[in-house]
Amino acid sequence: MSTFALDRVTAQFPEAVAERYLDRTGGSWAVIHAEHLPKVAAFLKNELDFKLFTSIDAVDRLHLAENDPRFEVVYFIYSLSRHEHVRLKVRVSEAHPEVPTLVPVFKGADWWERFVWDFYGIRFTGHPDLRRVLLYEEFQGHPLRKDYALRDRQPLIPERPIKDIFRGPGTSGVS
Amino acid sequence: MADTHKPASPPNPEAPNPDIDAYAHEAELEAHLQTKRMYVNMGPSHPAMHGTVRMKVELEGENIASSDCEIGFLHRGFQKSCENVTWTQCLPYTDRLNYVSAMMNNFGFLNAVEKLIGLEIPERAQYIRVIGSELHRIHDHLTCVGATGMELGGFAPFLFAVEARELVMDRVAELTGARLTTNFGRIGGMNRDLPEGWIEKVHKSLDKVMELVTEIDGLLTRNRIFVDRTKDTGVISAEDAIDYGWTGPCLRACGVNYDVRKAKPYWVYDRFDFDVPVGEKGDNYDRYLMRIEELKQSERILRQALKQIPAGPIILDDWRIALPPKPEVYGTIEGVISHFKLVMEGIQVPAGEVYDCTEAANGELGWYMVSDGSGRPYKVHVRAPGYPILSAVPSIIKGKMLADLIPTFDTINMIGGEVEQ
Numbered sequence: 001m002s003t004f005a006l007d008r009v010t011a012q013f014p015e016a017v018a019e020r021y022l023d024r025t026g027g028s029w030a031v032i033h034a035e036h037l038p039k040v041a042a043f044l045k046n047e048l049d050f051k052l053f054t055s056i057d058a059v060d061r062l063h064l065a066e067n068d069p070r071f072e073v074v075y076f077i078y079s080l081s082r083h084e085h086v087r088l089k090v091r092v093s094e095a096h097p098e099v100p101t102l103v104p105v106f107k108g109a110d111w112w113e114r115f116v117w118d119f120y121g122i123r124f125t126g127h128p129d130l131r132r133v134l135l136y137e138e139f140q141g142h143p144l145r146k147d148y149a150l151r152d153r154q155p156l157i158p159e160r161p162i163k164d165i166f167r168g169p170g171t172s173g174v175s
Numbered sequence: 176m177a178d179t180h181k182p183a184s185p186p187n188p189e190a191p192n193p194d195i196d197a198y199a200h201e202a203e204l205e206a207h208l209q210t211k212r213m214y215v216n217m218g219p220s221h222p223a224m225h226g227t228v229r230m231k232v233e234l235e236g237e238n239i240a241s242s243d244c245e246i247g248f249l250h251r252g253f254q255k256s257c258e259n260v261t262w263t264q265c266l267p268y269t270d271r272l273n274y275v276s277a278m279m280n281n282f283g284f285l286n287a288v289e290k291l292i293g294l295e296i297p298e299r300a301q302y303i304r305v306i307g308s309e310l311h312r313i314h315d316h317l318t319c320v321g322a323t324g325m326e327l328g329g330f331a332p333f334l335f336a337v338e339a340r341e342l343v344m345d346r347v348a349e350l351t352g353a354r355l356t357t358n359f360g361r362i363g364g365m366n367r368d369l370p371e372g373w374i375e376k377v378h379k380s381l382d383k384v385m386e387l388v389t390e391i392d393g394l395l396t397r398n399r400i401f402v403d404r405t406k407d408t409g410v411i412s413a414e415d416a417i418d419y420g421w422t423g424p425c426l427r428a429c430g431v432n433y434d435v436r437k438a439k440p441y442w443v444y445d446r447f448d449f450d451v452p453v454g455e456k457g458d459n460y461d462r463y464l465m466r467i468e469e470l471k472q473s474e475r476i477l478r479q480a481l482k483q484i485p486a487g488p489i490i491l492d493d494w495r496i497a498l499p500p501k502p503e504v505y506g507t508i509e510g511v512i513s514h515f516k517l518v519m520e521g522i523q524v525p526a527g528e529v530y531d532c533t534e535a536a537n538g539e540l541g542w543y544m545v546s547d548g549s550g551r552p553y554k555v556h557v558r559a560p561g562y563p564i565l566s567a568v569p570s571i572i573k574g575k576m577l578a579d580l581i582p583t584f585d586t587i588n589m590i591g592g593e594v595e596q
Contacts, residue, residue: 024527025290052433053420053563057556059545064553074543076530076558080417080431083438087530108420111566119254134247134595143255150259 003028005048005079005086009040016040018091031089034099037075040088041105044077050086052078053108058120062146069093071122075102092122101127119144212240215577219248223326223581227591228565230580237576242569246595253596257555261521262288262362265552270356272559272593275318276311277357278347279535280593285360286441287531287542292362292524294491300364301442302484307350307359308533309473309480310377313384314343315536315588316424316466316473323463323585324395327404332391339387342380349373362522363497364490374481381474388470396467405459409583411571412457420563423538424465425587429457435534447479462586496522521550537561537588559593 003020006028010017016036021029032040044050054076061067075088090099101124102109113124114133121142124130132139138157141148213234218224227248233240253272257265269284270277282304289296321336344354349370351357360366395401411421413429426433434451436444452468454461490497494513503510526548532541538560545554564587572580 023529024293024525025529025531027528027530051417052422053418054539054541055420055543055556055558055563057543057554059554064547074556076541076543078539080433085530085532106420107415107418107570108563108566111562132247134250136247143252148255150255 002082002084004082005044005050005084006030008048009043012043013040027085027087029087029089031091034090034092037088037090038100038102038105041075041077041102044086045105048079049081050077050079052080053106054078054085056102056109056112056116058116058122058144060120060144060146071097071120073099073116073122077106097122098125099123100125103127118142121145217580219245224584225322225589225591227595228589230568232577232580234577237578239572239575239577239580242572242580244565244569246565246591249591249595251596253557254555257552259551261550262524262552263517263521265555266360267356267358269557270358272557272596273315273535273537273540273561273590274355274592275590276308276315276536277355278307278311278351278359279315279533279540281357281360282308283533283535283540284542285362286533287529287544288362288524290531291527291529291544291546292496292522294363294496296364296491297488298443298485299368299487300360300489302480303365303369303489304360304442305444305447305480306369306377306477306484307347307357309477310343310347310350312473312536313470313477314340314347316470317343317384317388319585319588320391320395320463320466320470323405323582324391324401326581326585327401329394329398329401332394335387335390335394339384339391342384346373346377346380349376361490361497363493364488366490368489369484374484377477377481381477385471385474388467392467396464402460404578405463405582405586407456407458407460408575408579409459409462409571409586410457411567415567415570416457419567421538421567422563423534423536423560424469425462425564426538427452428454428461428465430455435532435539439532441533443480444476446483447476449476449479459582459586466586523548523550524552532558535560537564537590537593557593557596559590559596561587561589561594565589565594 006020009030013036016032017030018033019031023029056073056075059072061070061072069091071092073090073092077086092099099122101113111133113127114131116122117124117130118132118135119142140154215232215234217230217232219227219229229245231243231245233242253268256268266281266284269280272280317336317340321333324332347357348354350373351359411429413431416426416429417431422433430453432451432453437451449472452465454465498517499510499513504514524546526546528545530541530543532539540560541558543556544552547553568583572583
């Protein structure tokens with residue numbers, strides 16, 4: 001697998017790249033310092049034609065041998081002209097789980113960042129609408145963290161008040 | 176009292192009479208009517224919202240001023256469940272992702288795990304995977320096209336689609352033993368071979384299915400009502416679609432030629448002669464046409480694969496990966512031990528990580544997996560193709576008519592199981 005994109009990124013922003021390695025299957029990875037992520041993503045998109053935003057997820061490394069900092073946010077972006085994915089990683093600590101958002105660069109980052117916030121509690125600073133996406137607002141904790149027990153139970157939540165119901169003409173079922 | 180009254184002038188027959196003439200106060204007719212914005216909940220249980228999605232739509236008259244998509248009603252904790260079972264036990268969970276084309280999820284998952292271990296599966300198993308995938312691609316597209324037709328007022332195409340689906344389902348049931356949740360394939364190959372006489376049956380069923388597809392095509396493609404509802408509605412530009420991360424038929428409808436089967440051929444897809452249809456405008460009609468055309472292309476692939484399929488083993492002969500044959504389990508101590516270890520401890524996937532993708536019915540089905548070297552996955556991330564597609568819906572229907580939401584929601588073919596994991 002080609003390392004073209006990450007070579008270019010390393011040449012352009014040597015200060016942004018913390019580590020480079022190949023995984024077991026030959027996939028090329030770069031660990032990026034969180035504060036440089038938006039400019040690396042913009043460079044990949046605008047200069048290197050990595051435009052198709054594939055996905056974001058995170059890994060909680062709590063039980064792995066190497067677990068400091070605790071979280072890894074992974075990014076996959078695809079190039080339609082080169083037919084390859086670029087794989088980026090950002091490591092954030094448990095104390096400051098914050099990564100700058102990619103929404104200004106890729107619209108597709110919106111829901112994926114909400115997903116990672118929902119399940120790992122990693123904040124994306126600058127995200128326009130960082131709400132939970134699959135779970136409900138009253139949910140306590142972030143279930144894909146390794147310290148969230150598999151059989152953990154959530155408290156019952158009070159019914160949300162219904163406000164501003166506009167009923168049109170008619171009896172609305174009330175006799 | 177002074178007489179200020181003037182004698183009433185006789186009515187002028189030329190002057191507009193406001194009682195009978197609607198155009199007497201033309202300016203008032205053109206005046207902007209101050210309407211109150213109305214909030215409509217579409218879903219989570221609504222006949223036109225597939226799955227369980229809730230769209231909070233803010234209407235101004237009949238136009239959508241803004242909308243918010245609320246998902247997660249079908250969330251089952253897919254990732255968390257996978258992290259707590261062995262790799263093989265994850266497989267039934269993958270059925271429930273895209274439950275309309277379960278085999279593609281099965282095989283996509285297996286393909287990623289095999290890549291992580293570094294396995295090359297037998298050729299016959301690769302052919303069976305192609306055959307299963309394409310059968311289920313037909314199944315998925317038929318569901319989408321039929322439902323689109325039904326929700327736009329045509330019940331007949333839906334019935335034709337269901338009849339064709341039933342034929343595919345029968346063949347799938349013969350192959351896998353289940354109609355919907357197939358749980359087919361194992362790490363390292365397949366768990367069972369094609370049944371006897373099955374290939375001829377598939378050929379016969381395909382004849383009938385394609386006949387029904389022609390019928391659906393004839394009923395919808397040039398149908399005035401259908402065309403009016405779908406053409407130029409739900410339009411998305413190619414740039415936006417790429418930016419949002421669209422893949423599959425929905426992206427190709429925008430004119431972007433990206434199909435994982437052609438871009439990065441996996442299994443034996445490079446041995447078949449098939450075309451990838453590409454649209455132009457990125458509207459609902461093009462997305463519908465992509466699916467109709469892909470049905471025909473899938474049939475082509477199927478017929479070639481059924482002709483070419485070689486004889487041979489269907490699973491690796493490695494007892495650390497695949498269960499030993501039953502006579503070995505009951506007859507030899509090595510067989511018993513391998514069986515026991517595989518069932519109790521799971522397949523030992525070496526520590527590492529992988530991102531791998533296959534082309535599912537709705538687009539790129541991506542898997543990012545992390546193994547810590549134990550028998551259980553440390554992390555299974557699934558990139559469901561419907562997730563980024565659904566995330567773009569609020570922006571493409573903004574300012575459009577409420578009625579356009581229905582065909583848009585149909586043709587993007589959002590599947591609750593995979594989007595909400």
